[in-house]
Amino acid sequence: MLAFTKRNLTLYFGNRATVFFSILGALIAFILYLVFLRNTVISSIPIPNVSAVLDPWLIGGTLTIVAITTSQIALSQMIMDRQQGRLADFIMTATPYWQIQGAYLLGAVLISFMMQILVGIIMYAYFGLVDGIAIPWSVLPQVVLTALLSSGVWTAFNLLIFSFVEKATTASQLSTIVGTAAGFFAGVYIPIGGMPAFAQTISKFTPAPYNSALFRQLLMDPVLNQKFSGHLTGARATLTQHLGVTIALQQDLANWQVVSVLMGFLAVFVILALIFSKHSRLAAVSRV
Amino acid sequence: MADLTIQNLTKTYDAKMAVDHISMTIKAGSFVAFLGPNGAGKSTTVGMVCGLVAPTSGQISLGNLAIDSTSYRAKLGVVFQDSVLDRDLTVAANLKLRAQMYAHIDAAWQQQLIQHFGLSDFVTQKYGTLSGGQRRRVDIVRALLHQPAILILDEPSTGLDIQTRRIIWATLADLRRDMGLTVILTTHYLEEAQSADFVYIIDHGAIIAADTVANLTRQYAAYQLKLTPIDASKLLQQLQAQGLKAKSDHQTISVAVPTAQAALAVLNKCQDLLADFECRPGDMNDIFMALTGKAVH
Numbered sequence: 001m002l003a004f005t006k007r008n009l010t011l012y013f014g015n016r017a018t019v020f021f022s023i024l025g026a027l028i029a030f031i032l033y034l035v036f037l038r039n040t041v042i043s044s045i046p047i048p049n050v051s052a053v054l055d056p057w058l059i060g061g062t063l064t065i066v067a068i069t070t071s072q073i074a075l076s077q078m079i080m081d082r083q084q085g086r087l088a089d090f091i092m093t094a095t096p097y098w099q100i101q102g103a104y105l106l107g108a109v110l111i112s113f114m115m116q117i118l119v120g121i122i123m124y125a126y127f128g129l130v131d132g133i134a135i136p137w138s139v140l141p142q143v144v145l146t147a148l149l150s151s152g153v154w155t156a157f158n159l160l161i162f163s164f165v166e167k168a169t170t171a172s173q174l175s176t177i178v179g180t181a182a183g184f185f186a187g188v189y190i191p192i193g194g195m196p197a198f199a200q201t202i203s204k205f206t207p208a209p210y211n212s213a214l215f216r217q218l219l220m221d222p223v224l225n226q227k228f229s230g231h232l233t234g235a236r237a238t239l240t241q242h243l244g245v246t247i248a249l250q251q252d253l254a255n256w257q258v259v260s261v262l263m264g265f266l267a268v269f270v271i272l273a274l275i276f277s278k279h280s281r282l283a284a285v286s287r288v
Numbered sequence: 289m290a291d292l293t294i295q296n297l298t299k300t301y302d303a304k305m306a307v308d309h310i311s312m313t314i315k316a317g318s319f320v321a322f323l324g325p326n327g328a329g330k331s332t333t334v335g336m337v338c339g340l341v342a343p344t345s346g347q348i349s350l351g352n353l354a355i356d357s358t359s360y361r362a363k364l365g366v367v368f369q370d371s372v373l374d375r376d377l378t379v380a381a382n383l384k385l386r387a388q389m390y391a392h393i394d395a396a397w398q399q400q401l402i403q404h405f406g407l408s409d410f411v412t413q414k415y416g417t418l419s420g421g422q423r424r425r426v427d428i429v430r431a432l433l434h435q436p437a438i439l440i441l442d443e444p445s446t447g448l449d450i451q452t453r454r455i456i457w458a459t460l461a462d463l464r465r466d467m468g469l470t471v472i473l474t475t476h477y478l479e480e481a482q483s484a485d486f487v488y489i490i491d492h493g494a495i496i497a498a499d500t501v502a503n504l505t506r507q508y509a510a511y512q513l514k515l516t517p518i519d520a521s522k523l524l525q526q527l528q529a530q531g532l533k534a535k536s537d538h539q540t541i542s543v544a545v546p547t548a549q550a551a552l553a554v555l556n557k558c559q560d561l562l563a564d565f566e567c568r569p570g571d572m573n574d575i576f577m578a579l580t581g582k583a584v585h
Binding site: 004007014088089093 | 430
């Protein structure tokens with residue numbers, strides 16, 4: 001199983017085009033934001049030196065998009081193997097099917113995790129140069145754990161939707177759709193507070209806003225503590241709700257509650273994927 | 289080693305019957321060929337024998353091994369119709385990965401296979417950069433890595449040059465002799481089935497003939513005589529007088545006769561009327577024609 005995971009990683013990182021477009025696909029949200037949206041968002045928030053707040057906000061959202069898109073690209077190897085008959089050959093080996101599937105998942109989790117770290121470094125390097133913001137070292141362990149959790153959640157999500165996909169072309173069309181939607185659901189293009197009520201409700205049925213919120217809580221906490229001390233907590237709550245740093249389900253969710261919601265999504269995706277795995281196994285092998 | 293037994297194997301896709309009640313016993317150590325045109329149901333049968341396609345009905349057994357067990361699959365080595373190795377990995381990396389996916393692979397055996405099939409020169413090359421013939425040899429080595437008892441080759445020679453085909457068949461003949469390997473070949477190449485111990489001719493999912501090549505030839509493939517006449521009408525008369533059905537075709541006249549002796553007799557009798565002649569023994573194509581009324585392609 002480890003050998004097979006290593007193979008998936010080698011194929012992903014060995015293909016420069018895949019890695020390049022994975023990074024670009026993630027950074028495109030970041031670039032689009034800088035070029036088109038930043039000024040609009042800045043003007044809607046009346047606080048001084050707003051980039052110190054918005055930079056980590058954007059990073060938190062973008063990392064969620066990275067988790068979604070890269071785990072999908074990594075898992076599409078599974079679809080290609082299935083379509084090109086390689087999966088049939090793997091099934092003929094002594095390695096049980098669950099281990100083969102496990103290796104695809106483990107590979108996707110690792111790839112998605114590494115890409116989040118990589119894109120995170122790129123974005124912090126950029127904002128460090130331009131706005132002088134610093135990596136919040138104190139929360140780094142939590143950020144790394146969050147990246148791991150989001151890799152898990154989105155890998156399970158993509159596994160579930162790929163249970164119904166047999167062709168590589170279908171997978172890439174799905175990637176386009178999911179990639180585009182991800183920017184909105186993760187609250188990167190528009191802060192969740194700026195969305196219509198209906199859109200807010202819809203997006204709360206996906207893990208995306210919770211994932212962004214968790215990253216943002218961690219990354220923005222130091223700067224928000226600095227800006228809103230003492231009597232300004234009311235203003236802080238308004239801002240964090242508007243920006244999707246906190247998510248309200250009846251009341252604002254605490255950090256651990258957001259983690260629980262994400263774990264819940266993970267569990268649901270895994271259970272559904274297992275239910276549909278019978279179907280996916282048939283699709284895996286009936287091509288002969 | 290046990291024989292591979294197939295009983296009443298059937299596979300239907302929606303309304304289409306891809307495999308229609310196929311039964312056979314493949315003796316351990318034998319070389320059998322499934323011969324038939326594209327779409328005859330050969331690959332579906334192979335898929336079912338590999339446990340990759342669920343049969344609609346019927347049984348497959350190898351001794352007392354269940355078809356969906358790991359120990360059953362371990363007895364099979366499959367060369368799939370399409371290449372199934374990773375193009376972006378080297379030959380060595382591909383073989384190493386597959387080896388790691390089995391419980392125990394004999395490294396010395398692996399080296400021996402690499403030598404046998406002449407892979408040494410390009411093991412460090414990426415699989416995707418190899419020629420079709422080189423790739424096929426790697427595919428076969430991959431299929432034999434775990435020392436299977438049965439090697440299944442699904443249309444292995446499609447698009448290969450004659451030299452590569454010879455290397456492959458010579459090496460497989462050695463392996464059959466040395467390790468008692470059972471070989472199952474599907475092909476629509478007639479000359480490839482020629483060296484098989486037993487041939488199943490499959491059309492529209494059903495076995496339409498099953499026999500040794502020698503028996504099939506005797507029964508269905510007559511000697512083909514192609515005569516170039518000096519005087520066409522006289523020759524035709526002469527042949528009809530001998531009770532032979534002659535077919536006139538441009539400059540030549542074709543006649544089918546049952547044996548080499550009969551061919552000699554015809555040639556002797558018509559000697560004075562002939563400018564030239566050709567004689568060839570019947571091949572699998574003639575057999576297929578006789579059975580189905582159509583050519584393989």
